[in-house]
Amino acid sequence: MTVGLTKGNAISLIGSRFGNRSDLDTIIEDELNLAQTQALEGGDFLPWFLIREVKTTVLAGTTRVSMDALGASDLTTNGSFSSDSAWTKGTGWTISGGKAASDGSQVTTSDLEQDVSVTQNSYYTLRFTLSGVSAGSIIPKIAATSGTTRTGNGHHEERIMAGAGTSPRLEFTASADFIGAIDNVSVWGEGDAKLLRVYEHGGVYWGASGATAPTAELLRGTYKYLWSKLNTESPATPTHYAIRGRDLILYPVPAADFELFSVGYHRETPFASLATGNSNAWLRHAADWFIAEASFRVAYHLKDNESLQKFQQEAAQAKGRVMMAHRANAHPTETINGGGAA
Structure with missing residues (x-):
């Protein structure tokens, strides 16, 4: 190649x-x-x-990566909640222990939010993890456009078209009775490279967090086989990937943040x-x-x-x-x- x-x-x-x-x-x-x-x-x-290589940071615990986000940058600040900063907290929200938690003390909807740099009518891929959900629901929004109402634990990912909010803002609106925690928040643009498809004969590589060059090539497997193994093996350094629609499925689930280097066909x-x-x-x-x-x-x-x-x-x-x-x-x-x- x-x-x-x-x-x-x-x-x-x-x-x-x-x-x-x-x-x-x-x-x-x-x-x-x-x-x-x-x-x-x-x-x-x-x-x-035309063929091009792009680099994307993949967070620990991620099972799939959307091709629409490859080559893009995370637009959030402190999406790992490593400190009580960068987020505006409504009633009931606290940040500690690497998570933002809502304790249900709010009497109406309550937002966890921060400003992000997005463009109206452009699509963005939002990822986040919910845990400890015992009541209520939460709705993500990007520049006033609502995403899917979530009521259960787990990793969630969706594409949202930025709306015409007066301030470009990422919001998580908790219902009046929501009890639960959020973590691993990231917002990704479409990526300057406009990846259309990963090169069919390989071209997906792994590198340590912050690396500027790949360390090892990920081997391609079938979606059915890799997905069946994801729930039975512990997180580790990824060794394989599979393609499912517009997603790359990673196996094993990464135990730490890493850089994903992709070679593929891009719109020029x-x-x-x-x-x-x-x-x-x-x-x-x-x-x-x-x-x-x-x-x-x-x-x-x-x-x-x-x-x-x-x-x-x-x-x-x-x-x-x-x-x-x-x-x-x-x-x-x-x-x-x-x-x-x-």
């Missing part, structure tokens, strides 16, 4: 496939540009599925806006398809039939992976099996 190329590196990479002949550099550059133009103007999906800025002085910006995240297509074109120019067939097959396999990613995004509940070599 080819990730993070510059234009010069792409020319060198393709050149190495043809004996590093310096006289081919201009031809290779022309063929790269033609491959780009054909993909963009020919109606193919490639400009929407349309080519038209890159035309001025930056027409080859796609090469910074070039997919194998571009490289294979350009290599095929160079082989055709040289009338190298052996290489021609090799790169034609390579391009077809890379294109197939992209098309499967498109289908998987359009039909997220389907099981999609990738084919071809990475």
Whole structure:
């Protein structure tokens, strides 16, 4: 898989496939540009599925991670309630022992809240854990838009479109009789990278909390198998993942915060806006398809039939992976099996 190329590196990479002949550099550059133009103007999906790596912090105890949040940052402050700070507490709410608890002493609804930086009409992924719930209910809100009413213990996650609240605020509105505690609160935007699908042949890596580079690759398993094991084994360092719709299921449940590095297909800025002085910006995240297509074109120019067939097959396999990613995004509940070599 080819990730993070510059234009010069792409020319060198393709050149190495043809004996590093310096006289081919201009031809290779022309063929790269033609491959780009054909993909963009020919109606193919490639400009929407360039490969990129993103890093996401995953909190201890998380069983699943939404693809819509990969590459985004947590917008909350003190979501772990490690201190009595950053949150405004209504009647009945206290913060201690790493949790915010409502004791039921409120006589009407009571909010636990903090200001967050969100944009109206944009979607955000909210995660939180409830424990010790013995009465009542709680409703999460982002900028005045209500989420799902919750009445039970456990980890909860949902997407909420930020409303038009006068102050962009995250709120947890406890009912007049709510007794329970909340922890592990986080709010994630869509992520600048706009991940559409994790690369089918792997591309999910683990790193210690705060790491800038991955430590080990997570192995892909089936959702049914991993989910059946989640409730029977103790939290530990994740070793496997599975894809379920728009979620990555992690196994085992992480025992500590860690960094998740993901390689996948992302929606990019349309080519038209890159035309001025930056027409080859796609090469910074070039997919194998571009490289294979350009290599095929160079082989055709040289009338190298052996290489021609090799790169034609390579391009077809890379294109197939992209098309499967498109289908998987359009039909997220389907099981999609990738084919071809990475």
